Amino acid sequence: MxxxxxxxxxxxxxxxxxxxxxxxxAAGEVTLTGDCAGQVGTxxxxxxxxxxxxxxxxxxxxxxxxxxxxxxxxxxxxxARGGVEGRRIEFLVxxxxxxxxxxxxxxxxxxxxxxxxxxxxxxGTPSTAAVREYADRWRVPQVFVAxxxxxxxxxxxxxxxxxxxxxxxxxxxxxxxxLAEARPEARVAVxxxxxxxxxxxxxxxxxxxAGTSVRLVAALSYEVTDPSVQGQLANLAASRADVxxxxxxxxxxxxxxxxxxxxxxxxxxxxxxxxxxxxxxxxPVGYAKVQGIVTAGFQKEPGAxxxxxxxxxxxxxxxxxxxxxxxxPAGQQVVFGWTAAQAFVKVLERMRCPSREAMRxxxxxxxxxxxxxxxxxxxxxxxxxxxxxxESMQLTRLEGNRWVRFGKVIDTRAEFGPVPPQDHP
Amino acid sequence: xxxxxxxVPAGHRRLPVGQAAGDRRQVWPWRxxxxxxxAAGAVALPFVLPPYLLFQATLVxxxxxxxxxxxxxxxxxxxxxxxHGAFFGVGAYTAAVMIAQFGLPYPLTLxxxxxxxxxxxxxxxxxxxxxxGLYLAMxxxxxxxxxxxxxxxFPAITGGAMGMPVPTPRAPVLDDDQWVYFLVLGVTVxxxxxxxxxxxxxxxxALTAIREHRAAAEVLGMRPATHMTHAFAWSAMYAGTAxxxxxxxxxxxxxxxxxxxxxxxxxxxxVIGGPATLTGALLGAFVVMGVPAVARELNPAAPxxxxxxxxxxxxxxxxxxxxxxxxxxxxxxxxxxT
Numbered sequence: 201m202x203x204x205x206x207x208x209x210x211x212x213x214x215x216x217x218x219x220x221x222x223x224x225x226a227a228g229e230v231t232l233t234g235d236c237a238g239q240v241g242t243x244x245x246x247x248x249x250x251x252x253x254x255x256x257x258x259x260x261x262x263x264x265x266x267x268x269x270x271x272x273x274x275x276x277x278x279x280a281r282g283g284v285e286g287r288r289i290e291f292l293v294x295x296x297x298x299x300x301x302x303x304x305x306x307x308x309x310x311x312x313x314x315x316x317x318x319x320x321x322x323x324g325t326p327s328t329a330a331v332r333e334y335a336d337r338w339r340v341p342q343v344f345v346a347x348x349x350x351x352x353x354x355x356x357x358x359x360x361x362x363x364x365x366x367x368x369x370x371x372x373x374x375x376x377x378x379l380a381e382a383r384p385e386a387r388v389a390v391x392x393x394x395x396x397x398x399x400x401x402x403x404x405x406x407x408x409x410a411g412t413s414v415r416l417v418a419a420l421s422y423e424v425t426d427p428s429v430q431g432q433l434a435n436l437a438a439s440r441a442d443v444x445x446x447x448x449x450x451x452x453x454x455x456x457x458x459x460x461x462x463x464x465x466x467x468x469x470x471x472x473x474x475x476x477x478x479x480x481x482x483x484p485v486g487y488a489k490v491q492g493i494v495t496a497g498f499q500k501e502p503g504a505x506x507x508x509x510x511x512x513x514x515x516x517x518x519x520x521x522x523x524x525x526x527x528x529p530a531g532q533q534v535v536f537g538w539t540a541a542q543a544f545v546k547v548l549e550r551m552r553c554p555s556r557e558a559m560r561x562x563x564x565x566x567x568x569x570x571x572x573x574x575x576x577x578x579x580x581x582x583x584x585x586x587x588x589x590x591e592s593m594q595l596t597r598l599e600g601n602r603w604v605r606f607g608k609v610i611d612t613r614a615e616f617g618p619v620p621p622q623d624h625p
Numbered sequence: 626x627x628x629x630x631x632x633v634p635a636g637h638r639r640l641p642v643g644q645a646a647g648d649r650r651q652v653w654p655w656r657x658x659x660x661x662x663x664a665a666g667a668v669a670l671p672f673v674l675p676p677y678l679l680f681q682a683t684l685v686x687x688x689x690x691x692x693x694x695x696x697x698x699x700x701x702x703x704x705x706x707x708x709h710g711a712f713f714g715v716g717a718y719t720a721a722v723m724i725a726q727f728g729l730p731y732p733l734t735l736x737x738x739x740x741x742x743x744x745x746x747x748x749x750x751x752x753x754x755x756x757x758g759l760y761l762a763m764x765x766x767x768x769x770x771x772x773x774x775x776x777x778x779f780p781a782i783t784g785g786a787m788g789m790p791v792p793t794p795r796a797p798v799l800d801d802d803q804w805v806y807f808l809v810l811g812v813t814v815x816x817x818x819x820x821x822x823x824x825x826x827x828x829x830x831a832l833t834a835i836r837e838h839r840a841a842a843e844v845l846g847m848r849p850a851t852h853m854t855h856a857f858a859w860s861a862m863y864a865g866t867a868x869x870x871x872x873x874x875x876x877x878x879x880x881x882x883x884x885x886x887x888x889x890x891x892x893x894x895x896v897i898g899g900p901a902t903l904t905g906a907l908l909g910a911f912v913v914m915g916v917p918a919v920a921r922e923l924n925p926a927a928p929x930x931x932x933x934x935x936x937x938x939x940x941x942x943x944x945x946x947x948x949x950x951x952x953x954x955x956x957x958x959x960x961x962x963t
Contacts, residue, residue, distance in 0.1 A: 300788040301882040304875070312677035326787040330877055333790035337876075 229315075236553035240339065243317030244554045248283075250290045251275075251320045251544075252310035254327060259297035263480070264323050267346055268293050269527040270537025271321065274545070276523035277515075284548045292316065298323075300330035307331045311340050318343055318559055320544050325349045325396060332361045341559045343547065344540045344589070348475070350400050353587035354619050362563050362587045364540050366498055366612070368397060368473075369619050372404030373612040374496045374593045375471055379443060380412040387417045389441035389468065391432055391456055393448050394421040401447045401473060408616065417441050422452060433459040437466040444468040446476070454481045461489035469494065474593075477603070478532055487601045496593040496610075499539060500573045501603060502530045512572025539573045543580055543589065546571075577609040586618060652904045652952045654959035667810055671803040680874065681914060683806045686813040687870045689910035692894050693820050693903070694863020697856050699892065700900030701824060703836035704757065704853070707888045708749070708765030711772040712742050712861040714883025716868025721791045721878040722782060731794050731873060735812070738869035739862050746861020750854040769888045776880040788879025791872055809870050816863060817903055823859065832856055864891075897939055899946025908947040912939060 230241045243250040255268045275289045283289060292314055296303035303322055310316045311334070318341040322328045328345045335342040336358045344364035345352055348371070352363030366374075379386045390405070392398035402419060409416065418439035420432040429452050436444065446456050453476030460470055470493040472481075477495035500507050507513040516538055520529050527534050546569050551558040566589060569580040580589040591613040596603035653659045671679055695709045719741055720734035749768060756764060777786045796804030823829050834842040835849045843849060872878055890913055898909025916939075920931035943950040 299879065299881050301875075301877060301879040304790075304877040308680065309677065312675070312680070326879075330788055330790060330879070334876070337793075 232553065232555055236555050236558070239553055239555035239557045241317075241553075241555045243315050244287070246286065248288045248290050249548065249554075250292065250314065250316045251318055252292045252294065252307075252314060252316040253320050254294045254296050254303050254306050254310075254322045254331065256298035256323060256327075257293070257295035259299070261298040261324060264346070264533060266527060266531050266533035267321070267323060267537040267540075269524050270520075270531075270534035270539075271541040272537075273520050273524040273527065273534075274538045274541035277519040278545055280523075284545055287548075289545075289548075291320070296322075296327055298327065300326040303327035304330045304334055307334050311338055316340075318556065320344065321346050321540060323347065328352070328361070332358055335360045339556060341556055341563065343544055343559070343563055346536065346540065348400075349396055350404070350619055355587070356585060359564065359587075360560060362582070362589070364543065364589050365536070366474075366496075366590050366593050367404075367588055367619060368400040369404030370588065370591045370612045371474055371496055371593060372401045373408040373616050374595065374610045375445060375494075376405055376408030376412070376414065377610050377612075377615060378494075378595055378607065379414045380409070383443065383469070384413050386414045386443045386469075387439075387441045388414060388443045388445055389417060389436040389439050390419040390445045391429060391436060391448060391452075392419065392421050393452065394423050397449075397475075398447050405445065422448070424449070426452075429455050430459050433463070437463055440466075442468050444470050446470060446472045448473070448476055450476050450478065450481045452476075454485055457481070457485045457490050457493070461485065471495065477596075479601075482598070482601075487598070491598055491600075493598050495596055495603070497596050497603065497605075498575055498578050498590055498593050499532065499535050500575060501532075502535060504602060506605075516573060535573055539571050542571050542573075543569070546580070575605070575609065586613075588613070588619065650952070652902060652948055652955070654955055671799070671806045676802055679802055679806055681918060683802070683809050683874045684871070685907075685910045685914045686806075686809045687867050687874060687910075688891075688894065688913045689907050690813055690816045690870065691864045691867035691891055692898060692906040692909045692913070693816055694860040694867070695891050696895050696900060696902075696906055697820070697823075697832075697860040697863070699895045700902070700905070701829065701832045701836065702853060702856050705759070705762040705892070706765045706857075706860070707762055707885070707892065708768035709860070709864045709891050710883055710885065710888030711769045712746060712864035713868040713871070713887060713891070714772050714776070714878075714880075715745060716742050716865030717872045717878050717883065718776065718783060718868075719865070720869035720872040721789050724872070725789055725791045726782065734872070735866065735869050739866045742865025742868070743858050743862035745865075746858040747854060749861070750857035755850055765888075766885070769885045773880040773884050776883075783880070784878075786880060788877060788882075791876050791878065793876040794873055805873055809874065812866065812870060816866070817906075820863075820906075821903060828852060828855060893936065897936070897943070897947060899948025902946075902948045904951065905946055905948045908951070912936075912947070 232239045232241045253268060253271060255265050256262050257265045257268070272291055272293070275291045278284060279288050292310060294306040294310060296306055307319060310319065319331065319335060320343050322331045322342065323346040325347045328347050331342060339360060342361040344362060346364065348363070348365050348368045350367045350369045352361055353367055379388065390402055392402045398421060406416060418436050418441060420436055422429045422432055429448070433456055444460065446453055448456060453472055457470065457472065470490070472493055472495050474495055474497060477497070482490055500510065500513060502513065502517065516535070517529055520527055520534070547559060547563045547566070550562040552561070564582050564584055564587065566580045566582045571580065574590070575594050578590060578592045582589050592609050592611040594605050594609045595607050596605050670682055674682060691709065691713055695706060698704050698706045716738040719738040720731070723729045723734045723737065724731055776783045783789065793801060794805055794808065795801055799807070831842065831847045831852045834845070835847060835852055839849055894909035894913040895905065897912050898907070899905030916935045917932050920935060924931050939947070
């Protein structure tokens with residue numbers, strides 16, 4: 201053992217010398233000089249910008265992998281036209297299997313090993329919450345995450361992360377506004393998932409109906425581990441409410457829709473939240489049984505007759521056929537990916553310096569930016585204290601096997617004011 | 626493999642490592658030079674490696690501590706434990722809850738995690754170690770299965786299925802990751818020294834005796850259940866300590882990170898590294914950490930398949946554990962027969 205001491209001491213001296221000179225392999229860390237002195241431009245050169253995304257390509261939520269297809273199709277489309285100000289977008293996609301621990305691991309690999317400029321999208325609330333700490337710690341932008349939790353927008357202490365889609369609170373406000381106008385005496389029963397997502401929407405709804413004559417008469421929760429929600433539905437029916445607000449994820453939404461359709465003695469107006477308003481939910485239940493249900497949306501629906509002559513939709517369909525022939529053009533997830541990617545490119549174009557700080561500033565100062573596949577009247581806008589890019593939605597009703605828009609676009613920011621900041625640990 | 630060339634049965638019949646654990650022959654011929662080079666390399670590492678590789682090197686040390694612990698039960702004790710991933714997880718969550726929920730300073734988490742898992746190991750060992758072999762494997766298997774759902778059950782404390790981000794230690798002089806590396810290195814060196822002393826002690830020799838011939842050991846006055854319970858508690862403590870170090874390094878814990886697959890990975894690490902040797906724990910840790918990383922680089926689409934194939938390859942090339950392979954290679958260079 202003693203012989204090890206001498207080399208050890210020598211080595212300690214050597215490493216102290218190294219330390220004194222600050223000698224450490226930086227491996228791609230770039231600090232800018234000139235006008236943008238001191239800012240970090242790692243991952244961006246004059247020819248390219250490297251961006252990483254983390255999606256559940258495998259595992260239980262792998263259906264959401266379609267978002268990555270839409271994103272890649274848009275970036276390929278932009279690269280084919282010469283990139284953003286001459287920079288090609290290199291998009292690295294990683295798989296987290298919807299496990300937050302793997303999302304953090306992949307984020308670490310993307311930031312430290314692949315040296316990405318920014319993280320563009322993590323998918324799902326757990327993964328996003330896990331990566332957010334890491335992004336904040338290393339000051340890497342985590343742009344337009346694919347989840348509707350309210351905290352991405354309201355948490356001003358972690359400015360490197362920003363949401364994209366309307367928050368669940370905004371969605372709740374849209375339903376509240378609709379009920380206050382169309383059915384001022386509505387008695388509402390709520391079925392909700394007992395987690396952050398369910399509580400976000402329910403609390404938002406409660407606050408939004410305060411001061412109106414709409415009343416909440418029953419609210420029952422279920423756990424994601426429950427086998428079925430039939431019991432909850434039976435109890436909600438006993439409340440004799442005339443509106444049922446269905447705040448649930450696809451599997452449970454389908455169960456609730458089927459149970460509601462089977463109960464002939466109780467026929468409330470059925471409002472289903474956006475995350476569950478997909479063909480995958482409605483088809484198994486049967487379109488004929490769920491006619492007239494209401495939800496809120498913010499993107500154009502591919503294939504709808506309204507957009508047959510829409511230039512944005514034409515570009516989307518053509519680019520998808522060329523760059524991502526395996527993707528389903530009608531899928532809402534693909535449209536979502538495409539739209540978010542376009543928003544990311546708009547942010548890139550608005551940056552003053554090729555640095556992460558400039559990206560943070562740009563993504564937090566968007567003035568009514570229009571995107572091809574957002575419904576007319578819906579734009580992106582953010583501010584230094586406003587991390588909610590989209591806060592407007594339009595109601596749609598199921599007619600046949602298509603969602604038909606009705607009413608005007610409801611801008612929840614204009615009508616309710618900003619979402620109150622929440623205290624998050 | 627029937628005979629090993631050069632093996633002269635003199636008094637005791639000696640078997641190569643892996644066929645029977647507990648081979649006490651020297652693995653490395655140039656002991657002092659080897660240790661010196663290892664120490665020099667370990668200290669220089671943070672100054673030559675880029676951050677991501679340094680992170681992986683830190684995790685290698687973390688897993689080495691866990692493997693040292695598991696080796697007490699598997700290699701020295703000759704039993705199978707499938708529950709060490711759970712002890713690792715308990716240690717990790719103890720540190721995470723203390724730091725993130727109660728805001729306690731991180732150095733405090735190491736002794737608490739160690740004590741807690743020592744107690745848990747003791748409690749689990751009391752009834753479990755009257756069982757042996759496959760039955761012990763089943764009981765520890767149950768421990769591993771029960772932990773993740775339990776962690777998900779109390780979201781107010783553990784963060785539930787979403788997991789919990791944990792602030793990592795801040796460095797007084799170096800970069801943060803270099804600092805964590807040195808902390809982990811210090812604990813690892815202590816852990817190696819501890820196992821070295823433990824296995825050379827009376828209890829360690831008793832453990833080997835019990836493994837080799839339980840009845841004979843009992844006749845000689847050793848109480849197998851007592852010795853095994855001790856070993857199991859120490860072993861769980863090592864796993865728990867490694868868990869706390871993991872939290873310091875990774876800065877994030879979630880229930881699914883400590884599922885049954887971790888226990889099995891650790892067990893594979895012990896066997897591949899070479900049971901009942903100190904070198905084996907370090908080599909095994911390299912495999913546990915390195916194989917998935919290499920697999921991801923080789924084929925990002927199917928890391929699982931590549932990982933499995935690589936393990937098959939390692940076991941095929943080194944049936945007596947990597948330690949056995951290293952011993953043969955080193956001594957053949959040194960010019961002496963083993």
